[in-house]
Amino acid sequence: MSEANTGGGTGDGGRLGRIPEQVAQQAAGIGRAVGDAVGPKAEDIANRSKAASADAVAGVARTAEALADTVASNSPALAEYVRGAGQKIDRLASDLREKKVGDLLSSAAEFGRSQPIIMLAGAALIGFALSRVVKAGVATPAGSAAKDDASSDNVSHVARSEVY
Secondary structure, three states: OOHHHHOOOOOOOOHHHHHHHHHHHHHHHHHHHHHHHHHHHHHHHHHHHHHHHHHHHHHHHHHHHHHHHHHOOOOHHHHHHHHHHHHHHHHHHHHHHHOOHHHHHHHHHHHHHHOHHHHHHHHHHHHHHHHHHHHHHHOOOHHHHOOOHHHHHHHHHHHHHHHO
8 A cells, every 4th residue: 555545645745634624624614604694694583583572471471460450359369479470570571672692591591500390390381382282273273163063974984985
């Protein structure tokens, strides 16, 4: 085997040894270019999502406040608890509006490290809620549910007989 094939030859002037370095530099340059091109768009999308989330969270806070007002006459202690929760939710909405996306992610990571059980419970709750939303979206539309059972049985019977 010759020295050129083993990479130990000096006949190439050291050019072969520099190829990995050149590839790494080109990859870094491409990565920077992609980041520069995609970064502003991704930041814009994240900021719009953050604003929509803040509005949704503020809506939950208003709902909690209205619920507290509704139950205040029957159960003042419960109303005070719900009102306090609504105020904390409203502070969350304010934080969402005021903080940068990176700061929010850092805060969430810090909270996850300090309160892992609560984070897991929240993730499970969100997963359950999302599964219900998806399941509701897959369910039959209201108009088709209004059909009487006889017609739907005929349709399913015809469909089955055509398949077999």
